[in-house]
Amino acid sequence: MALLVQKYGGTSVGTIERIEAVAEKIIGYKEQGNDMVVVVSAMSGETNRLTDLARQINPKVRGRELDVLLTTGEQVTIALLAIALEKRGFHARSYTGGQVKILTDNAHNKARILSIDAGNIDKDLKKGRIVVVAGFQGVDEHGNITTLGRGGSDTTGVALAAALKADECQIFTDVDGVYTTDPRVVAEARRLDQITFEEMLEMASLGSKVLQIRAVEFAGKYDVPLRVLSSFEEGQGTLITSESNEEDTVEQAVISGIAFNRDEAQLTINGVPDTPGVAFQILGPISDANIEVDMILQNIGGDGTTDFTFTVHRNDFETALTKLQETSEKLGARVCSGNNKIVKLSIVGVGMRSHAGIASRMFEILAKEGINILMISTSEIKISVVVDEKYLELGVRALHDGFDLAEYDEEAAE
Ligand code: ASP
Numbered sequence: 001m002a003l004l005v006q007k008y009g010g011t012s013v014g015t016i017e018r019i020e021a022v023a024e025k026i027i028g029y030k031e032q033g034n035d036m037v038v039v040v041s042a043m044s045g046e047t048n049r050l051t052d053l054a055r056q057i058n059p060k061v062r063g064r065e066l067d068v069l070l071t072t073g074e075q076v077t078i079a080l081l082a083i084a085l086e087k088r089g090f091h092a093r094s095y096t097g098g099q100v101k102i103l104t105d106n107a108h109n110k111a112r113i114l115s116i117d118a119g120n121i122d123k124d125l126k127k128g129r130i131v132v133v134a135g136f137q138g139v140d141e142h143g144n145i146t147t148l149g150r151g152g153s154d155t156t157g158v159a160l161a162a163a164l165k166a167d168e169c170q171i172f173t174d175v176d177g178v179y180t181t182d183p184r185v186v187a188e189a190r191r192l193d194q195i196t197f198e199e200m201l202e203m204a205s206l207g208s209k210v211l212q213i214r215a216v217e218f219a220g221k222y223d224v225p226l227r228v229l230s231s232f233e234e235g236q237g238t239l240i241t242s243e244s245n246e247e248d249t250v251e252q253a254v255i256s257g258i259a260f261n262r263d264e265a266q267l268t269i270n271g272v273p274d275t276p277g278v279a280f281q282i283l284g285p286i287s288d289a290n291i292e293v294d295m296i297l298q299n300i301g302g303d304g305t306t307d308f309t310f311t312v313h314r315n316d317f318e319t320a321l322t323k324l325q326e327t328s329e330k331l332g333a334r335v336c337s338g339n340n341k342i343v344k345l346s347i348v349g350v351g352m353r354s355h356a357g358i359a360s361r362m363f364e365i366l367a368k369e370g371i372n373i374l375m376i377s378t379s380e381i382k383i384s385v386v387v388d389e390k391y392l393e394l395g396v397r398a399l400h401d402g403f404d405l406a407e408y409d410e411e412a413a414e
């Protein structure tokens with residue numbers, strides 16, 4: 001018997017029929033002898049609809065009253081789900097975040113969970129009840145209703161699982177797991193059985209948006225095994241866990257996935273004096289403009305000058321280029337240029353820690369396709385390259401193929 005915390009997203013509870021189907025699903029797990037705590041989102045589209053109502057009154061609305069409004073979406077689904085469970089002869093109890101109590105700081109619209117009182121839930125579980133909790137919400141120390149930021153129900157699920165020391169936190173959504181890459185780019189992309197928290201964070205921040213990143217960080221910090229699985233299809237989904245918990249598979253893949261990011265832009269300044277403080281003079285104005293810099297590259301100039309290249313989000317390209325042009329004039333640079341037609345491709349895998357030659361293998365694969373690499377950056381478990389955007393699909397497919405990430409096709413092997 002296990003204690004399971006399950007979270008169902010907006011699409012999974014988007015209609016009355018789906019809520020009833022979720023109730024059936026939960027009962028299935030309950031009848032197998034599991035203790036069940038269920039977190040639900042608002043019905044799909046509901047949080048947007050409520051936000052829009054408030055914006056009709058005040059386009060800039062934020063803060064306390066917006067939270068009072070938005071949390072009603074989840075209050076509807078917890079009640080409906082509990083009603084569906086009761087109709088089927090099961091004892092259920094629904095709770096808002098404040099009733100649990102999920103204590104947060106007072107940062108309305110993006111609050112952080114400080115503590116969870118598991119007392120009520122524990123008592124209900126002992127009585128055999130199914131506990132249904134509203135996702136995405138809590139209360140501050142004065143009892144004000146708060147929300148955790150869009151997509152926050154994932155975090156509620158993980159936080160409850162941590163507080164209750166659940167055996168697993170299962171996130172039911174409209175995809176059946178985490179894939180080796182985006183199946184829209186590579187049809188042969190494969191669902192991963194397991195991935196580590198670290199890998200998932202690299203994949204998520206690189207654009208594989210399956211889970212709220214904060215939820216993954218939280219799960220990693222408290223070592224809560226996290227499983228992503230489909231509400232609509234049977235299957236075991238993808239288990240996200242710490243490296244030490246990973247089952248020893250006979251053949252551990254070195255690379256777990258290929259991530260990519262289309263929203264990149266690159267800026268270059270050539271022939272600036274190679275003196276202390278130059279990096280600060282170039283990047284200071286960029287960060288003062290609140291622009292986040294991703295990759296940075298400086299090369300060693302032989303003639304007392306140096307060249308600098310860095311990347312920013314494509315939305316920040318124009319502003320960054322204007323700032324760089326100003327710096328360029330001040331420093332008497334030779335050239336200042338930009339390119340917003342670039343993308344970033346990354347290979348991610350904890351296996352690269354223990355395997356040499358992964359980077360050169362990656363470069364070889366790209367070279368064979370005639371793809372020119374503009375920039376390279378590496379971390380312990382990730383290698384990223386910047387290439388021209390026209391090579392995105394080709395590059396991702398070549399890497400997916402080259403690192404043998406595609407499904408093993410038994411029929412083709414015969
Ligand atoms: N209903 C909230 C949202 O749409 C929270 C969630 O679904 O996770 O952002």
Ligand code: MG
Nearest residue numbers: 009010041151
């Ligand atoms: Mg969601």
